[in-house]
Structure formats: structure tokens, C-alpha cells
Amino acid sequence: MNAAAAPRSHRRPVLDPALAPPFPVAALPVLRNPQLRKNVAHAIDVIQAKRTRLVEEKVDWQALRTAAAAIRAHALENLGAYLELFEARCTAAGGQVHWAGDAAEAREIVLDLLRREKASEVIKIKTMTSAEIQLNPFLESAGIAVFETDLAEIILQLGDDEPSHIVVPALHVNRSQVREIFARRMGIENLSDNPQALTAAARNYLREKFLRVPVAVGGANFLIAETGAVAVVESEGNGRMCLTLPQTLITLAGIEKVLPRYQDLEVMLQVLARSATGERMNPYTSLWTGVSAGDGPGRFHVILLDNGRSRILRRKTERQTLRCIRCAACMNACPVYRQTGGHAYGSVYPGPIGAILTPQLMQLRHAQSLPYASTLCGACYEVCPVKINIPEVLVDLRAQVTDQERRRIKRLFDPMYLALRIAALVFSRAWLFHAAQRLARMGLGPFTRKDGWIHALPSAGAEWTETRDLRGLPAQTFHAWWANRRARPPREGR
Amino acid sequence: MVYYASSWMVLQVLAMRASLFITCYNDTLFPETGRAVVALLERLGVALDFNPQQTCCGQMHANTGFRREAFLLAQRFVRQYQEAEAVVIPSSSCVAMIREQYAPLFEELGDASLRSAFAALLPRVFELSEYLVDELCVEDVGAYFPHRVTYHASCHGLRALALGDRPGRLLARVRGLDLVPLKNLDRCCGFGGTFSVKNGEVSSAMLAEKLRDVMATGAEFCTALDNSCLMHLGGALHRQFAGMKTIHLAEILASTERAPAEACA
Numbered sequence: 001m002n003a004a005a006a007p008r009s010h011r012r013p014v015l016d017p018a019l020a021p022p023f024p025v026a027a028l029p030v031l032r033n034p035q036l037r038k039n040v041a042h043a044i045d046v047i048q049a050k051r052t053r054l055v056e057e058k059v060d061w062q063a064l065r066t067a068a069a070a071i072r073a074h075a076l077e078n079l080g081a082y083l084e085l086f087e088a089r090c091t092a093a094g095g096q097v098h099w100a101g102d103a104a105e106a107r108e109i110v111l112d113l114l115r116r117e118k119a120s121e122v123i124k125i126k127t128m129t130s131a132e133i134q135l136n137p138f139l140e141s142a143g144i145a146v147f148e149t150d151l152a153e154i155i156l157q158l159g160d161d162e163p164s165h166i167v168v169p170a171l172h173v174n175r176s177q178v179r180e181i182f183a184r185r186m187g188i189e190n191l192s193d194n195p196q197a198l199t200a201a202a203r204n205y206l207r208e209k210f211l212r213v214p215v216a217v218g219g220a221n222f223l224i225a226e227t228g229a230v231a232v233v234e235s236e237g238n239g240r241m242c243l244t245l246p247q248t249l250i251t252l253a254g255i256e257k258v259l260p261r262y263q264d265l266e267v268m269l270q271v272l273a274r275s276a277t278g279e280r281m282n283p284y285t286s287l288w289t290g291v292s293a294g295d296g297p298g299r300f301h302v303i304l305l306d307n308g309r310s311r312i313l314r315r316k317t318e319r320q321t322l323r324c325i326r327c328a329a330c331m332n333a334c335p336v337y338r339q340t341g342g343h344a345y346g347s348v349y350p351g352p353i354g355a356i357l358t359p360q361l362m363q364l365r366h367a368q369s370l371p372y373a374s375t376l377c378g379a380c381y382e383v384c385p386v387k388i389n390i391p392e393v394l395v396d397l398r399a400q401v402t403d404q405e406r407r408r409i410k411r412l413f414d415p416m417y418l419a420l421r422i423a424a425l426v427f428s429r430a431w432l433f434h435a436a437q438r439l440a441r442m443g444l445g446p447f448t449r450k451d452g453w454i455h456a457l458p459s460a461g462a463e464w465t466e467t468r469d470l471r472g473l474p475a476q477t478f479h480a481w482w483a484n485r486r487a488r489p490p491r492e493g494r
Numbered sequence: 495m496v497y498y499a500s501s502w503m504v505l506q507v508l509a510m511r512a513s514l515f516i517t518c519y520n521d522t523l524f525p526e527t528g529r530a531v532v533a534l535l536e537r538l539g540v541a542l543d544f545n546p547q548q549t550c551c552g553q554m555h556a557n558t559g560f561r562r563e564a565f566l567l568a569q570r571f572v573r574q575y576q577e578a579e580a581v582v583i584p585s586s587s588c589v590a591m592i593r594e595q596y597a598p599l600f601e602e603l604g605d606a607s608l609r610s611a612f613a614a615l616l617p618r619v620f621e622l623s624e625y626l627v628d629e630l631c632v633e634d635v636g637a638y639f640p641h642r643v644t645y646h647a648s649c650h651g652l653r654a655l656a657l658g659d660r661p662g663r664l665l666a667r668v669r670g671l672d673l674v675p676l677k678n679l680d681r682c683c684g685f686g687g688t689f690s691v692k693n694g695e696v697s698s699a700m701l702a703e704k705l706r707d708v709m710a711t712g713a714e715f716c717t718a719l720d721n722s723c724l725m726h727l728g729g730a731l732h733r734q735f736a737g738m739k740t741i742h743l744a745e746i747l748a749s750t751e752r753a754p755a756e757a758c759a
Contacts, residue, residue: 336700471728
């Protein structure tokens with residue numbers, strides 16, 4: 001894979017929350033990139049239209065959401081018991097269960113298993129959890145070649161890019177860009193950009209890997225406690241290839257992925273496919289339990305990853321975050337994501353769910369700008385199939401960030417912090433409020449034009465007046481008008 | 495006119511009473527909205543009072559993460575209005591703040607007496623269009639506004655309050671008014687309170703997309719039940735000399751032949 005270098009304008013997005021710039025800064029280059037914004041808006045419009053149609057045809061949609069939320073909430077309330085049950089049943093069926101406290105431990109377990117297999121290559125099923133623990137760069141630095149097999153992940157891997165969406169990771173890349181990446185990295189001349197030609201190129205690239213590489217690493221959509229089964233849903237069938245052809249299969253799953261019963265899939269699969277891709281049923285649903293002699297991989301490992309999740313469970317409001325089934329309906333509905341795409345979030349989990357999940361996984365030491373990357377419009381909550389009240393969690397996280405800030409010296413230099421503290425004082429007494437109004441009118445006087453509008457403000461006010469005018473303060477407030485009116489005969493009222 | 499006259503008389507007999515809550519930014523920046531609510535409700539026979547001690551519902555503080563400060567303002571609201579027969583608020587986001595965030599704030603920081611006072615008050619807190627349609631049971635408020643108008647559904651009105659077709663029903667009965675539907679009605683305008691300055695560029699990108707839909711209506715006025723969205727949209731319309739104004743729905747409903755809305759001046 002040592003083909004020609006990528007175009008010079010290309011810069012690999014930073015999805016490590018510890019290193020990524022704050023959201024408003026990371027969003028800037030995207031906002032100035034018409035190609036990227038067009039790609040994102042177009043892709044989202046297509047998915048949204050399909051989802052809306054399929055949700056509308058389901059008369060019991062709200063009942064399904066309620067059921068799905070209840071199943072997930074119940075699983076989380078009893079997570080320890082269900083995980084132990086899963087471990088017992090999976091082990092009994094011939095699987096091997098490993099527990100990883102954090103990302104580093106999970107990476108070491110994977111590497112150790114690969115070393116034992118004497119593997120120098122590995123194929124992968126699309127899994128956001130592996131991106132969360134930054135598995136690919138780690139394996140590559142250990143000398144193991146990693147081949148993604150999901151079409152979108154291939155595009156990103158070959159294009160030296162990062163996922164911008166959790167279901168459609170290459171949503172920000174369009175067809176002609178895919179053609180360019182494939183032609184350059186696969187060394188195909190005269191590659192057309194029609195979808196058949198592009199998928200044929202990917203198929204040729206993949207078939208050879210499927211037949212050659214004996215170890216696969218994948219994720220899980222659900223773990224079934226009752227039976228010890230693992231479920232993966234996908235659209236392309238490349239995951240199915242990874243689940244059946246290799247001799248060894250390693251599944252990496254967050255501990256929250258567990259469902260109590262096999263029957264729970266009835267509800268979960270209905271809401272997942274409709275919410276994620278706007279399909280009645282996803283094309284491939286694979287379920288396997290341990291190993292079966294002569295059928296599929298002979299060795300099967302499950303790595304159960306905590307990486308901050310059990311801490312999230314401790315807080316009542318935040319706990320609902322872990323109900324997430326990674327359908328991405330929230331990001332497709334989000335008016336902020338629509339403008340910025342996923343990379344601005346500086347995390348493998350973008351959009352509204354990323355804005356609450358990432359800072360929590362980071363214990364709020366990083367990604368502190370993400371809880372503010374929302375207008376709290378509520379579109380995410382409205383579409384969430386497991387009823388995660390994302391605005392509620394966002395507000396709660398903002399309160400935690402503010403409480404951290406209260407203890408820091410630099411708060412005294414933050415105009416927003418000071419403004420809100422002063423406003424709180426001002427609103428605590430009517431006479432202070434009225435005095436502040438008079439003061440504001442005097443202070444804004446020099447900035448107010450003859451037409452009564454403010455076109456430019458200094459300092460933090462410029463964040464508003466960069467793109468919007470602001471109406472100057474009218475001469476008379478409402479309460480002054482009211483007081484005046486009461487002093488006069490009522491007929492002169494209005 | 496007959497319907498208006500009869501409903502007016504019925505309401506006179508019932509002698510409805512309501513307390514106005516004109517929130518911080520409406521009092522300071524949009525006093526004409528408060529004046530319009532007074533004109534409208536008095537015309538419909540409601541006896542109004544206004545507590546001059548009121549300041550702010552605490553939404554800005556709660557949504558920015560200043561929970562203690564928000565709690566004190568929420569407590570202030572409950573203490574000031576617990577005796578009110580009805581509280582009418584011409585701002586959907588302030589009503590959403592009271593309905594959605596007060597209870598958890600009081601749960602965390604309040605005492606039992608505050609919680610019970612709030613529980614008793616909450617069913618008597620109304621957004622303006624709710625008060626008109628559900629409490630006064632009027633849709634034709636006798637308004638006259640001969641202009642082409644589009645309605646922007648603020649996110650809080652749309653989702654948190656589920657105002658549904660109430661604003662549309664009120665606008666449909668305004669004589670002379672030509673209502674043009676807005677495309678992508680459920681999409682946020684990008685204001686989001688402090689979001690509009692903390693994320694000024696993203697906010698502006700969202701606004702640009704919203705303005706494309708708003709301008710495509712060819713309306714003279716864009717109306718809503720929340721001046722915060724209108725301040726955002728109106729600020730950009732003014733910057734761009736777009737030939738369209740924003741106006742709070744209360745001002746349209748208050749407008750008559752004899753006393754047209756101030757925005758038309």
C-alpha cells in the first residue's frame with residue numbers, strides 16, 4: 001500500500017478528545033468548506049427522508065420506543081448480573097471472555113491474542129469501539145497490518161481519513177472523492193465513479209483479504225445474556241464474511257451492549273434498522289454463540305470493555321447515555337451536526353450522543369466544549385429510539401463544567417463566566433435589574449446608530465455582531481410603561 | 495365580528511384574571527411585545543396584573559450550567575406568582591424552562607414547601623397561545639393585519655410545549671393576513687441562548703440555512719412565539735437589508751384597523 005501521496009490539502013482529522021481543538025475552533029474549517037457541507041447535508045437528507053417514511057408507517061412507533069428504552073434501562077440497572085450471566089453462557093458455548101478496564105488494557109488483550117495466533121495481519125468488521133480505543137494505530141505500530149472491510153471504513157483507511165458518523169463513517173466523502181482514493185491507492189487506471197465500478201473495485205480488494213487473513217476483529221451491536229450470543233447487524237455482508245471465514249474471531253464490545261433476553265431483539269432490531277438507515281430490516285443480521293465445530297471460527301474471544309462506562313452508571317441523569325444503541329438518528333436530526341459534520345467533535349462519537357458520551361468517557365478532563373455544542377433544540381431526543389433525553393444530560397454536564405470553573409482562577413478573566421455571575425446578582429433584585437437596564441442603555445448608546453440598531457460591538461459582543469445586527473435598547477422598558485400607564489387614566493393605555 | 499363580540503361578552507361575565515410574566519429580555523429589548531399582550535388580553539376581557547418585582551425565569555443560567563443561580567431565580571418566580579390565578583408568558587422558551595427544569599432544580603436544591611408550592615402553581619402557567627386557545631377558548635381574537643406572514647416554530651414551543659397547530663389556528667383567523675408556510679419548520683434557527691456567542695460561527699451557519707427558507711416565502715413579516723429566535727432572525731434580516739421584519743405573534747394578534755402593530759409604522 002505504498003501508492004502515491006495524498007493530495008497536499010489533506011489533513012487528517014484529530015479524533016482523540018485529549019488532543020482535539022475545542023468544538024468552535026474545529027468547526028471553522030468545515031464551515032468554510034462548501035464541498036464538505038454539501039456532502040454532509042445531502043447524505044443526511046437522504047437518510048432522514050427514509051427514516052421519516054419508515055417511522056411513520058409504524059403505528060406503534062412510540063410504544064416501540066418506550067419498550068426499547070425500558071429494555072435498555074433494565075439491562076443497565078442490573079448490568080453486573082447480566083454481564084456475569086453472559087460470561088457464563090458464552091464460556092459454556094466455547095467462547096472465551098476477557099475483561100478490559102480501560103482502552104490500554106483492551107489493546108494489550110487484542111495484541112496478546114494476535115501474538116498467540118502468530119498473526120501478522122488482521123481483518124476488521126466496522127466497530128466504533130475499536131476506534132474509541134484507537135486500536136488500528138496501536139496494532140500497526142506493533143507490526144500488524146490491519147485491513148478494514150466495511151466499504152466506508154476502507155475509503156477512510158485508504159484515504160488516510162477518520163470517521164465522521166457512527167453508522168455512515170464516510171458520509172462526508174462523495175463519489176468522485178472515493179474514485180480518486182481508490183484509483184490512487186489500489187492503482188486502478190481509468191476507474192469510473194459509478195457505484196458499480198467502485199463497489200467492484202472494493203470487492204476485488206476485499207476478496208483476497210477474506211481468503212488470506214485468518215484472524216478477524218469486530219464489534220457487537222448486542223450481547224445476549226440469556227444465551228451468551230453476540231449479534232452484529234450490517235448492510236454489506238462484509239461483516240458476515242469476517243464472522244465466518246477466519247479461524248479466530250475477536251469481538252470487542254462495551255459492557256453496556258448487553259440485553260437480558262434473546263426475545264429483546266424483537267424490539268431492538270425493529271427500532272435500530274428504522275432509526276439507523278431507514279430500513280425495515282437491515283440486510284445482514286448475524287448471531288453466533290461460542291463456537292460450532294466445523295462451522296465458522298474455531299476460536300472465539302469477547303473482550304468486554306469498561307473504559308469509563310461504569311463511572312457513567314453512577315450518576316442518575318447521565319446513566320441514560322449508556323442506553324444508546326449507536327443508531328445515529330440523533331446526529332442525522334441535529335441541526336448543528338448538519339453544519340459541521342462529525343470531525344469537529346474531535347471524537348469517534350460525534351453529534352448529540354457524542355456531545356454527551358465523549359466528555360463522560362473523558363471524565364470531563366477533555367472535551368469540555370462538547371456539552372455546549374448544541375442549541376438544546378430537542379430534535380435528538382425526539383428521534384432517539386431509546387428515549388435518551390440528550391438535552392437534559394447536556395445541561396447537567398454544563399453544570400458540572402461550570403462547577404469545575406468556579407474553582408479556577410482563570411474564571412475571573414472569562415467574560416461569559418463573569419457576565420452570568422453578574423446577571424445572577426442583577427436578577428436577584430428588581431431595583432438592581434432596573435438600574436442595570438439604565439446602565440446598559442447608556443453603555444450601548446455610543447454603539448447604537450440613528451436607526452436604533454447596533455451594528456458592531458467590542459469584545460465578546462462581537463461574537464454576535466460579526467454576522468447579526470442587534471436592536472438597540474428601546475427608550476422605555478415594559479415595566480416602566482406599565483407603571484406610567486397605571487398612573488394615568490386607563491383609556492390612554494395603549 | 496359577531497363571534498368576537500359574543501365571546502367577548504361571555505369572557506366579561508367570567509371575568510378572567512391573569513398575571514403577566516414579561517421576562518428579562520422582553521422587558522428590556524422588546525417592550526412592544528408586552529404592550530401588545532396587554533392590549534390583546536384586555537380587549538378579550540381579561541383583568542391583568544403585573545408584579546414590578548419580577549426579573550427573569552433563570553433559563554439562561556440553567557442552560558449555561560449555572561444551576562445554583564438558576565435555582566434562586568426559579569424560587570423567586572414561584573414565590574412571586576404562587577397566588578396568581580393564571581400566569582401568562584409570551585415566551586415559549588421561558589415556559590419550557592419552568593415546565594422542564596424547575597422540578598429537577600427544586601428536587602436538588604429546594605425544600606418541601608417550595609416543591610409543593612411549585613406543583614400547585616405549574617398547571618396555572620401558560621404560554622400565550624395556550625392561554626388563548628385552551629383557557630379563553632378563542633381563536634378569532636378580532637385582529638386585523640393585512641400582510642404576508644410566515645410563522646417560525648421555535649424549538650421549545652414545538653417540542654417542549656407541543657403547541658401544535660395553536661399558533662396556526664390563531665393566525666388563520668386574523669383578517670387580511672396571508673399566511674405562507676415555512677419549509678423545514680422543525681429545524682432550529684441556531685440561536686440557542688449563549689450558543690449564539692459561544693459557537694457564533696456554527697450558529698451563523700445554521701441561521702444562514704434558516705434564512706434561505708424564510709426568504710423563500712416572500713413574506714413581509716416572520717413571526718414566532720419567542721422573541722429570542724426573532725432577535726436572531728431579525729438581526730440577520732436587518733444586517734442584510736432583506737426587506738423582511740420580525741414580529742412577535744402577540745403583536746399581530748393585538749393589531750386592529752384602529753391600532754395597527756407598531757412594527758408597521
